[in-house]
Amino acid sequence: MKQLLYFIIYSVFVFTALPLAAQGRVLSLEQAVADALANDPGIRSANWDWLAAQAKADAASFKLFPSLTLSAGYQHLSDLPSSSMEVDNPSGPGTISFSIPPSLTNIFTFSVNLQYPVFAGFRIRESAAIASLQADGKQLTLEMVKRSLVFEVRRAYWECVRAGANVETLKKNLELLQTNRELVDKQASLGTATKADVLTADMRVKQAEIDLGDAVSRQKRAYLTLLTLIGENNTAADITGSLTLSTGADREKGPSFNENLDENDLIAAALKQRPETRASLISMETGEHSLRLAQASLYPTVMLTGNYILADPNQRMAFQTDPWLFTGTWSLGVVISYDLGGLPSTLADTRAGSNTLDKIRADAQKQRNNVVLDVRTCILNFKRARADLSLVKGMVDQAEENLRVTQERHKAGSANNLDLLRAQLALLRANFAVTNNEIDVKIAAADLARAVAQEEIR
Numbered sequence: 372m373k374q375l376l377y378f379i380i381y382s383v384f385v386f387t388a389l390p391l392a393a394q395g396r397v398l399s400l401e402q403a404v405a406d407a408l409a410n411d412p413g414i415r416s417a418n419w420d421w422l423a424a425q426a427k428a429d430a431a432s433f434k435l436f437p438s439l440t441l442s443a444g445y446q447h448l449s450d451l452p453s454s455s456m457e458v459d460n461p462s463g464p465g466t467i468s469f470s471i472p473p474s475l476t477n478i479f480t481f482s483v484n485l486q487y488p489v490f491a492g493f494r495i496r497e498s499a500a501i502a503s504l505q506a507d508g509k510q511l512t513l514e515m516v517k518r519s520l521v522f523e524v525r526r527a528y529w530e531c532v533r534a535g536a537n538v539e540t541l542k543k544n545l546e547l548l549q550t551n552r553e554l555v556d557k558q559a560s561l562g563t564a565t566k567a568d569v570l571t572a573d574m575r576v577k578q579a580e581i582d583l584g585d586a587v588s589r590q591k592r593a594y595l596t597l598l599t600l601i602g603e604n605n606t607a608a609d610i611t612g613s614l615t616l617s618t619g620a621d622r623e624k625g626p627s628f629n630e631n632l633d634e635n636d637l638i639a640a641a642l643k644q645r646p647e648t649r650a651s652l653i654s655m656e657t658g659e660h661s662l663r664l665a666q667a668s669l670y671p672t673v674m675l676t677g678n679y680i681l682a683d684p685n686q687r688m689a690f691q692t693d694p695w696l697f698t699g700t701w702s703l704g705v706v707i708s709y710d711l712g713g714l715p716s717t718l719a720d721t722r723a724g725s726n727t728l729d730k731i732r733a734d735a736q737k738q739r740n741n742v743v744l745d746v747r748t749c750i751l752n753f754k755r756a757r758a759d760l761s762l763v764k765g766m767v768d769q770a771e772e773n774l775r776v777t778q779e780r781h782k783a784g785s786a787n788n789l790d791l792l793r794a795q796l797a798l799l800r801a802n803f804a805v806t807n808n809e810i811d812v813k814i815a816a817a818d819l820a821r822a823v824a825q826e827e828i829r
Contacts, residue, residue, distance in 0.1 A: 400528050400618040403601050407524045408517060410602025417516045421509035424502075431502035434495050437487035437675075446478040472692045475684050479697070485677035489705075492667030497660045504657045511646040511653065517828045518646065518821055520600070525817040527597040532620050533810045534590035540803040541586045545579040547792045547799075552576050554788050620809040626820035632750055637823050641746045644824035648742055651735035658731040662724035668717035674706040742822075749822040753815040760808040763801070770794075770801040 408414060451474035457466040488495060552572040558564035594614060598604060642648050678701060684691040685698035710717075777794035780786035820826060 396613065397615045397617050398601075399616075400525065403528050403597065404521055404524050406601040406603070407520055411516075411520055411600070413516050414513070414520065417509070417513040421506065421513050424506040424509040428499070428502040428506040431495075431499040435499065437485055440484040440486075442480075442482050442484070444478075444480040446480075448474065448476050448478065450474065450476055472690060475691065475694055477694065478682070478684065480680065480682040482681070483677075483679045485675070487675045488672065489675050490670070490673040492670035492672065493663060494667040497664040497667065500660045501657055501664065504653050504660065508650055508653050508657075511650045514646045514828055515650075518824065521826075521828065522817055522821040524597070524600050526814050527593065527600055528616065528618070529620070529810045529813045529817075531590070531593045531597050532616055532618070533807060534586065534593040535616065536620070536803055536806045536810075538583070538586045538590050540799055541579065541583040543799050544796060545576070545583050547796050548572070548576045548579045551789060551792050554792075620806050620813060626816050626825055628753065628816060628819065632754070634747065634750055637750065637819075638743055638746050640825075641742050641823040642739060645742050645822075646824070647738055648735075651731075651738045654731050655728070655735055658724070658728040662721070662728055665717070665720040665724040668710060668713055669721075671707055671709040674708070676702075676704045676706060678702045746819075746822045749815070749819040753812070753819045756808065756811040756815040760805070760812050763804045763808045767798070767801045767805055770798040774798050 453471060453473045455468055455470045457468050460467050552569075552575070555564050555568050555572040559566065559569050598614065679699065680701070681697050681699040683695065683697045685700055687700050688698050691698070774794040774797070777786050777791050781788070781791045
């Protein structure tokens with residue numbers, strides 16, 4: 372009974388699970404973007420870089436707190452016997468004797484040292500600010516990597532859709548030309564077609580086979596690019612069979628824009644939202660803090676110091692004889708220093724920092740100009756792609772009407788099968804042209820969304 376049950380379960384698995392596995396994975400555009408963001412090693416690298424910079428910023432901020440050092444030590448010394456000495460009595464005749472006890476051979480020391488830069492020319496504050504800005508810059512770098520990847524995945528996805536549509540069109544084209552060759556062969560056998568017609572029809576079939584082979588190769592390369600971007604380097608021989616794209620060119624997926632594009636609004640949004648322009652602002656702010664850091668040596672340094680020592684013997688206690696008597700002493704002081712010899716170097720560093728800041732400002736303006744040019748170029752490409760799509764859709768209506776007329780003529784006997792095949796092929800090519808331009812619009816919209824940083828990337 373158990374063997375029968377196991378056989379039934381195995382049969383169900385074979386006849387249900389295996390056919391589903393053979394169908395391959397169904398991938399939508401949204402899922403492709405999500406998989407790429409989750410699996411891309413470049414994003415992981417940029418994320419770890421940002422985390423490292425954030426940790427360095429935290430370390431720099433901790434330097435604003437006082438430095439407290441704890442230490443303990445032990446020393447064993449050689450024996451020194453007791454001794455005595457005599458000096459003249461300054462107040463009368465005779466001498467005064469002094470006895471020095473034997474030295475202690477064990478020294479135990481416990482100490483606490485405090486250092487706090489009350490004023491260091493704003494060095495610590497500026498260093499902490501620079502480290503924090505560098506961490507923010509790394510975060511913007513991570514965002515730039517993500518936005519670039521999202522666009523690349525969308526473009527690769529639509530190129531796969533385009534390649535698939537091209538393959539299907541060329542398959543139909545080959546099918547029609549093969550039918551045409553069969554028709555010409557029949558006409559040649561009846562004497563109504565010449566050998567040249569037969570050779571021409573055969574040449575067209577061979578050329579269609581070559582075109583189809585090239586299209587299949589381009590489709591595999593497009594699928595391989597997409598699989599690499601989403602982190603699935605499929606090494607199977609049938610790459611296209613392992614992946615089914617569920618988002619078509621005629622579906623409203625991905626970023627979209629209104630008919631009337633306000634160029635000024637899009638440029639303003641890009642300058643505000645693009646990570647490149649925000650990184651330029653961070654660079655300028657970092658340059659300002661670096662200039663103030665270079666000027667820090669023009670100010671004196673004020674250091675608060677403190678110390679507490681618990682020792683046996685304590686060096687500040689003379690003639691200590693008890694070997695286990697710990698004595699505690701403390702000190703508190705202020706140290707003021709000014710590096711006069713470093714003034715020429717500091718002034719040179721200040722000039723260098725000022726020049727670097729001017730360069731950063733010029734680079735920021737150049738970056739803004741590049742962003743504006745990028746947005747305007749994307750707007751032109753998007754408008755052109757949308758206009759081309761509108762024109763191509765009109766060609767489909769013309770091809771459909773031409774096919775309808777040819778079909779009526781074929782029924783009436785005034786058009787042959789070759790005329791009908793040509794009309795069908797013209798409609799097929801017109802439909803592919805529509806699909807091709809729809810994909811161009813999708814890619815242009817994705818590029819425009821990237822240029823204006825339309826979407827929030829996490």
